[in-house]
Amino acid sequence: AITLLPGEYKLGGPLTVTSSLNLYGPGAVVYGGFTLKGDVESFGLMDLTCVGSDAENKADIFINLDNTGVKAGGIYVSKCVVDGYAKSVIYASNTADVFEVGSIQFYDIVVKNMGTGQGVFDLRNGKYSQFMLQNGRP
Numbered sequence: 001a002i003t004l005l006p007g008e009y010k011l012g013g014p015l016t017v018t019s020s021l022n023l024y025g026p027g028a029v030v031y032g033g034f035t036l037k038g039d040v041e042s043f044g045l046m047d048l049t050c051v052g053s054d055a056e057n058k059a060d061i062f063i064n065l066d067n068t069g070v071k072a073g074g075i076y077v078s079k080c081v082v083d084g085y086a087k088s089v090i091y092a093s094n095t096a097d098v099f100e101v102g103s104i105q106f107y108d109i110v111v112k113n114m115g116t117g118q119g120v121f122d123l124r125n126g127k128y129s130q131f132m133l134q135n136g137r138p
Contacts (some may be wrong), residue, residue: 003047004028010057014064017043024048033059033085036075037066044076045084053084060086060115065126069098078107086115088122099126106133 004025011032018037021042023030031054036043043063052059062085063075075090082089089111092099104123114120121133 001044001061004030010054011059012057014061016066022046031057033062033064035061035064035066036070036072040070040072042074042076043072044074044078045080046076046078046093047080049081049083051083052086061088061089061091061118063098064088065090065092065101065123067093067098070101071099072095072101074103074105075101076103076105076107077109078105079109081110083111084113087118089114089120091118091122092124092126099128101126101128103130104128104132105130108135120121 001022001024004023008026009030014033014035016035016037017040020041026047029051030052030099031047032109033052050062052062069127
């Protein structure tokens with residue numbers, strides 16, 4: 001797990017995540033998106049503002065499940081603002097039928113300034129056991 005101090009973090013576009021990653025950051029603003037690839041196991045974001053529309057750090061997709069295959073026990077996003085992604089909050093293309101995710105969970109997220117390029121939650125193929133979108137953590 002990595003805790004980000006309040007401030008701005010510019011990823012330069014989508015960050016490719018190839019192993020477990022959990023980011024926490026009350027007051028942190030992250031510019032860019034995340035592409036999950038390979039055996040990630042777990043991916044979590046909490047208390048962050050994530051922005052996709054910044055000119056230098058542009059990302060059309062917040063969480064992209066790479067079409068070469070992703071395996072993850074869970075994807076967890078809680079108490080985040082997801083702002084300015086042109087296409088999707090989470091996306092797996094038609095060719096991403098090799099992805100396997102145990103649980104996909106979104107709690108207390110605010111999604112704003114989305115484009116209309118794809119569905120906001122667009123998981124076309126592959127396998128996942130649970131998808132949860134909830135206002136308020138149980």
